[in-house]
Amino acid sequence: MRKYLAGIDLGGTKFATILADLDGNIIAKTKNETRAAEGSDRVIGRMIQSIRDILAENGARVDELAALGLGIPGQQDSEKGICISAHNLGWVNLQVLEPFKEALGIPVVMDNDVRVATLGELKYGAGRGIRNFICITIGTGIGSGLVLNGQLFKGPAGLAGELGHINVVPDGDPCLCGSRGCLEAYASSYGMVRIAKESISRGEKSLMEEMTQGDLEKITPKVIEEASDRGDKLATRIMEDMYKYISIAICDLINLLNLERVIIGGGISNMGDKLLDRIREYVVYPRIPRPSQEILSIVRAELGEEAGMYGALALARKCLEGKGAN
Amino acid sequence: MRKYLAGIDLGGTKFATILADLDGNIIAKTKNETRAAEGSDRVIGRMIQSIRDILAENGARVDELAALGLGIPGQQDSEKGICISAHNLGWVNLQVLEPFKEALGIPVVMDNDVRVATLGELKYGAGRGIRNFICITIGTGIGSGLVLNGQLFKGPAGLAGELGHINVVPDGDPCLCGSRGCLEAYASSYGMVRIAKESISRGEKSLMEEMTQGDLEKITPKVIEEASDRGDKLATRIMEDMYKYISIAICDLINLLNLERVIIGGGISNMGDKLLDRIREYVVYPRIPRPSQEILSIVRAELGEEAGMYGALALARKCLEGKGAN
Numbered sequence: 001m002r003k004y005l006a007g008i009d010l011g012g013t014k015f016a017t018i019l020a021d022l023d024g025n026i027i028a029k030t031k032n033e034t035r036a037a038e039g040s041d042r043v044i045g046r047m048i049q050s051i052r053d054i055l056a057e058n059g060a061r062v063d064e065l066a067a068l069g070l071g072i073p074g075q076q077d078s079e080k081g082i083c084i085s086a087h088n089l090g091w092v093n094l095q096v097l098e099p100f101k102e103a104l105g106i107p108v109v110m111d112n113d114v115r116v117a118t119l120g121e122l123k124y125g126a127g128r129g130i131r132n133f134i135c136i137t138i139g140t141g142i143g144s145g146l147v148l149n150g151q152l153f154k155g156p157a158g159l160a161g162e163l164g165h166i167n168v169v170p171d172g173d174p175c176l177c178g179s180r181g182c183l184e185a186y187a188s189s190y191g192m193v194r195i196a197k198e199s200i201s202r203g204e205k206s207l208m209e210e211m212t213q214g215d216l217e218k219i220t221p222k223v224i225e226e227a228s229d230r231g232d233k234l235a236t237r238i239m240e241d242m243y244k245y246i247s248i249a250i251c252d253l254i255n256l257l258n259l260e261r262v263i264i265g266g267g268i269s270n271m272g273d274k275l276l277d278r279i280r281e282y283v284v285y286p287r288i289p290r291p292s293q294e295i296l297s298i299v300r301a302e303l304g305e306e307a308g309m310y311g312a313l314a315l316a317r318k319c320l321e322g323k324g325a326n
Numbered sequence: 327m328r329k330y331l332a333g334i335d336l337g338g339t340k341f342a343t344i345l346a347d348l349d350g351n352i353i354a355k356t357k358n359e360t361r362a363a364e365g366s367d368r369v370i371g372r373m374i375q376s377i378r379d380i381l382a383e384n385g386a387r388v389d390e391l392a393a394l395g396l397g398i399p400g401q402q403d404s405e406k407g408i409c410i411s412a413h414n415l416g417w418v419n420l421q422v423l424e425p426f427k428e429a430l431g432i433p434v435v436m437d438n439d440v441r442v443a444t445l446g447e448l449k450y451g452a453g454r455g456i457r458n459f460i461c462i463t464i465g466t467g468i469g470s471g472l473v474l475n476g477q478l479f480k481g482p483a484g485l486a487g488e489l490g491h492i493n494v495v496p497d498g499d500p501c502l503c504g505s506r507g508c509l510e511a512y513a514s515s516y517g518m519v520r521i522a523k524e525s526i527s528r529g530e531k532s533l534m535e536e537m538t539q540g541d542l543e544k545i546t547p548k549v550i551e552e553a554s555d556r557g558d559k560l561a562t563r564i565m566e567d568m569y570k571y572i573s574i575a576i577c578d579l580i581n582l583l584n585l586e587r588v589i590i591g592g593g594i595s596n597m598g599d600k601l602l603d604r605i606r607e608y609v610v611y612p613r614i615p616r617p618s619q620e621i622l623s624i625v626r627a628e629l630g631e632e633a634g635m636y637g638a639l640a641l642a643r644k645c646l647e648g649k650g651a652n
Contacts (some may be wrong), residue, residue: 009503018609068372071470075617090346130480132482153474155458155584155585156457157584157620157621158584159584159617159618161582162581162584162615163581164576166577166582167577168569169496170574177612178611179613227477245496248496252492252493253582255489256489256493257479257486258486285504286505287505289485289488290400292483292485296480
């Protein structure tokens with residue numbers, strides 16, 4: 001009997017499903033809408049249906065599926081299969097794994113989406129063969145997954161990797177988390193847009209007003225980047241601060257963990273090589289020790305938004321190999 | 327035949343030697359002067375002699391010694407047995423292990439002194455039974471050793487744990503390392519004394535002038551603490567900044583690594599419970615996630631200045647058990 005593995009990467013608006021055989025050959029990938037507003041039962045039901053569909057469409061039976069891995073946003077207790085909280089889905093203390101196990105009758109494992117994406121880069125992307133790295137996702141927020149000694153490092157309460165909430169400005173601006181001066185408050189798209197809106201509302205002149213016809217809600221990181229390219233002072237300050245604070249966080253990481261590689265993904269990383277070039281300019285001796293610099297590479301994520309589903313697949317494989325979710 | 331293990335913790339002014347049997351019973355401890363100015367050959371010679379002496383004084387023979395562990399200041403290549411640089415000893419690219427191996431004919435292993443002290447706390451002190459912790463030494467500088475998943479984490483180039491050089495103030499004061507805004511530039515005794523001297527030299531009024539009869543070279547962390555207790559404004563600002571920046575660094579650590587315990591040692595930690603109380607006041611939700619806070623304890627190092635020699639002993643034991651230096 002042939003055997004398959006599947007993975008699902010759940011996002012706030014869409015989820016991606018992937019099917020592979022046990023030899024690691026990718027058979028199919030699909031995308032579906034999350035429709036979180038319909039409630040968790042419907043979302044999980046649609047995820048289960050996506051597994052049935054992808055199997056059927058590829059001539060496979062449910063009893064040929066050996067294991068399923070899930071990447072879930074927010075904070076997870078992956079041992080108990082509970083999503084403790086996922087703001088963008090409205091999930092709080094939700095048992096996630098049981099419905100999948102009941103419906104499919106197979107081992108199902110889950111972890112935080114950023115960590116699962118990191119596992120994807122480790123097994124199939126920019127982290128292959130690298131034993132110590134961080135995968136930083138810079139989007140609406142800033143998350144990260146750590147690989148230390150070749151293994152995902154989760155921390156005793158499963159909360160390692162909260163890079164978005166390390167402090168970059170003492171007594172700095174408020175962050176959504178309730179603290180102040182967090183990296184995320186300056187260098188995420190949320191943070192950048194917030195600073196643009198607040199500064200213009202306070203009367204600071206900017207091309208961005210004209211570019212958005214005065215509707216500040218239309219400001220995006222893309223608008224900020226374009227305004228900066230056109231010489232806008234406020235936009236340039238926001239961009240420069242973003243480069244600087246991400247670089248400070250990376251220097252902190254290198255000083256603490258002596259990582260070999262920093263992998264940068266997420267929406268903001270789509271601005272291309274400029275971001276990486278600016279970070280590389282900053283992350284140099286004497287900000288980090290010379291021998292640390294010699295072993296360090298700073299690269300873009302290879303798998304882009306597919307990292308999550310590849311990671312979910314790798315999670316399923318690990319589960320099958322009896323290593324559990326880590 | 328009885329068998330013994332020994333450890334030496336080398337410091338800038340003194341070195342400590344410890345002898346134990348294979349069952350872990352401590353037999354003797356001695357202290358000798360380093361006299362670094364006499365050169366590395368003489369220092370190493372005196373260290374070897376301390377081993378011969380401690381054995382002889384306790385009725386043991388050199389051929390009964392099974393392994394020796396060394397904690398060496400500065401930056402080490404412990405695989406090759408080379409001290410890459412140790413400022414306080416004046417050592418640069420020095421082969422350390424060979425003379426010991428030649429003289430004693432036994433396995434000898436070494437590591438950075440802060441990491442070795444961390445191993446001491448792990449095996450015999452405040453880190454016993456804790457799988458994820460950091461041991462922070464706050465003295466002239468600030469160093470740290472990380473234990474992750476129950477093992478010392480060294481990093482691929484052996485440089486993990488440079489907590490003193492994480493950034494706490496963007497574009498802040500210059501640090502001895504060549505960078506700016508490092509924790510060490512504010513919260514080490516070097517940093518605190520530097521700020522006191524610079525501020526008074528710039529004309530800021532302070533009780534510390536009177537307390538040192540105008541000789542600013544006499545300012546120590548103790549003087550700053552006393553002046554602060556007497557209500558001095560400058561001294562209080564220095565103390566408060568020290569508490570704040572150490573706390574910021576600890577919050578960063580918890581957000582990144584979700585550690586269970588933070589162990590604080592070194593000269594500054596001798597100021598007693600006040601330091602720990604102030605840190606505990608700061609390191610709370612929302613600065614770190616609530617579940618991280620629930621598993622966290624912040625404690626003083628248990629072994630004090632003996633952590634290094636106990637760690638060197640643990641290093642010798644690990645070597646004997648075939649686990650190498652880690």
